[in-house]
Amino acid sequence: MSALPLLDYQRYGRQMILDGIGFPGQVKLRKASVAVVGAGGLGCPALQYLCAAGIGRIGIIDHDRVELSNLQRQILHTEETIGLHKAESAARALKSMNSDVLLDVQTVAVVADNARELLAPYDILLDCTDNVPTRYLLSDTAVALGKPLVSGAAQKFEGQLSVFNYGANGPCYRCLYPTPPPRETVGSCAELGIFGVVTGTIGNLQALETIKIILGLHDETPALLIFSALGTPPFRSIKLRSKKESCLACGKSPRIPSSTDYVQFCGGPAPDWVSLGQSSGKANQRAKVEELRQAIESGVELSIIDVRPPTEFGICQLPGSRNIPLKALLEDPKKCIDSGTEPVYVVCRLGNDSQIAAKALRSQIEGEITVKDVIGGLQAWSKEIDPSFPIY
Numbered sequence: 001m002s003a004l005p006l007l008d009y010q011r012y013g014r015q016m017i018l019d020g021i022g023f024p025g026q027v028k029l030r031k032a033s034v035a036v037v038g039a040g041g042l043g044c045p046a047l048q049y050l051c052a053a054g055i056g057r058i059g060i061i062d063h064d065r066v067e068l069s070n071l072q073r074q075i076l077h078t079e080e081t082i083g084l085h086k087a088e089s090a091a092r093a094l095k096s097m098n099s100d101v102l103l104d105v106q107t108v109a110v111v112a113d114n115a116r117e118l119l120a121p122y123d124i125l126l127d128c129t130d131n132v133p134t135r136y137l138l139s140d141t142a143v144a145l146g147k148p149l150v151s152g153a154a155q156k157f158e159g160q161l162s163v164f165n166y167g168a169n170g171p172c173y174r175c176l177y178p179t180p181p182p183r184e185t186v187g188s189c190a191e192l193g194i195f196g197v198v199t200g201t202i203g204n205l206q207a208l209e210t211i212k213i214i215l216g217l218h219d220e221t222p223a224l225l226i227f228s229a230l231g232t233p234p235f236r237s238i239k240l241r242s243k244k245e246s247c248l249a250c251g252k253s254p255r256i257p258s259s260t261d262y263v264q265f266c267g268g269p270a271p272d273w274v275s276l277g278q279s280s281g282k283a284n285q286r287a288k289v290e291e292l293r294q295a296i297e298s299g300v301e302l303s304i305i306d307v308r309p310p311t312e313f314g315i316c317q318l319p320g321s322r323n324i325p326l327k328a329l330l331e332d333p334k335k336c337i338d339s340g341t342e343p344v345y346v347v348c349r350l351g352n353d354s355q356i357a358a359k360a361l362r363s364q365i366e367g368e369i370t371v372k373d374v375i376g377g378l379q380a381w382s383k384e385i386d387p388s389f390p391i392y
């Protein structure tokens, strides 16, 4: 048995005296390597505890840069690291906590072309990302490389945790979700909101499951943990079935081509990206924020419908805008139009819900009134027209 560096006995003594860890457990942690994909809300707390526990080598993979809106939950990043790559920013914080851990900083996105090469050097993979195509990609890669995948997800007040592709018959993500959810039902943290402590809870649990696997303390029972911050009780665990023989990734006859286009498989890119590339016929049903500014300043009569939820409308709103939340508008679009007022501009925060609302309004009023959704929503308004308008 090789000795640990002398200072390790002091640093890790509190966990080394635990039954189930001891000296051999600490050596296992030191020899282990883990890849954390996503250094955001889930990745930061997961990285923090993995590094503190003395995992020998940690890959931090994220292509994105730190923004102010990340600091509410992405706890390794700071005001000083805004603008830096998240992988770099996270590594800085981790280095100052435990300089002995080898950190591989990768400022790229994991995509089908690089996934195997990037992830092959590590024993265990953590999915700390926020989008469905990456979930399938990471699961398929974990299966192809024969590695466990510790998968976390969080949205609003809810979170989920599962360990995939682990043990003799552990299922993969595809066994549980053979087909992706409809594109229009999926939203990001920016669109739907996220309570910071929820990502902290799930990220910590991802670190815990990872450490249990390394130490041989995981019982290999496939399960899905569901956390609801406002629920009573807040935690529920659902036992999962073993891997499916019919699974395209880990079943009897695997057939996931390495050339799979995961974005396409999950229903294509986000709606706002699609519509920005639309033909001119549809383009004139959309307004840039500059057009809305000119319309407001010209003094012509117009109607601005803000389809955000009332809580968000209460945070900030355009002068003269009316709040008709999307759900209420879709129930009776015709009722929302003031007859004779034209045109109607529909706004939301990021420019996605306003497209759905504008389409519903157009379908009811048969072309008498011009209805335009505002591209990029209030965030674009703040960035391009009025910097004093809050971004949240």
Ligand SMILES: Nc1ncnc2c1ncn2[C@@H]1O[C@H](COP(=O)(O)OP(=O)(O)OP(=O)(O)O)[C@@H](O)[C@H]1O
Pocket (backbone or CB within 6 Å): 037, 038, 039, 040, 041, 042, 061, 062, 063, 064, 069, 070, 074, 086, 108, 109, 110, 111, 128, 129, 130, 131, 134, 188, 189, 190, 191
């Ligand atoms: N394929 C991928 N490869 C590497 N990192 C990824 C990939 N997909 C997503 N991520 C990263 O996962 C992280 C998810 O974290 P989170 O949702 O908390 O952050 P965010 O995307 O900055 O949030 P917001 O929706 O508020 O902008 C992000 O930093 C994102 O860049």
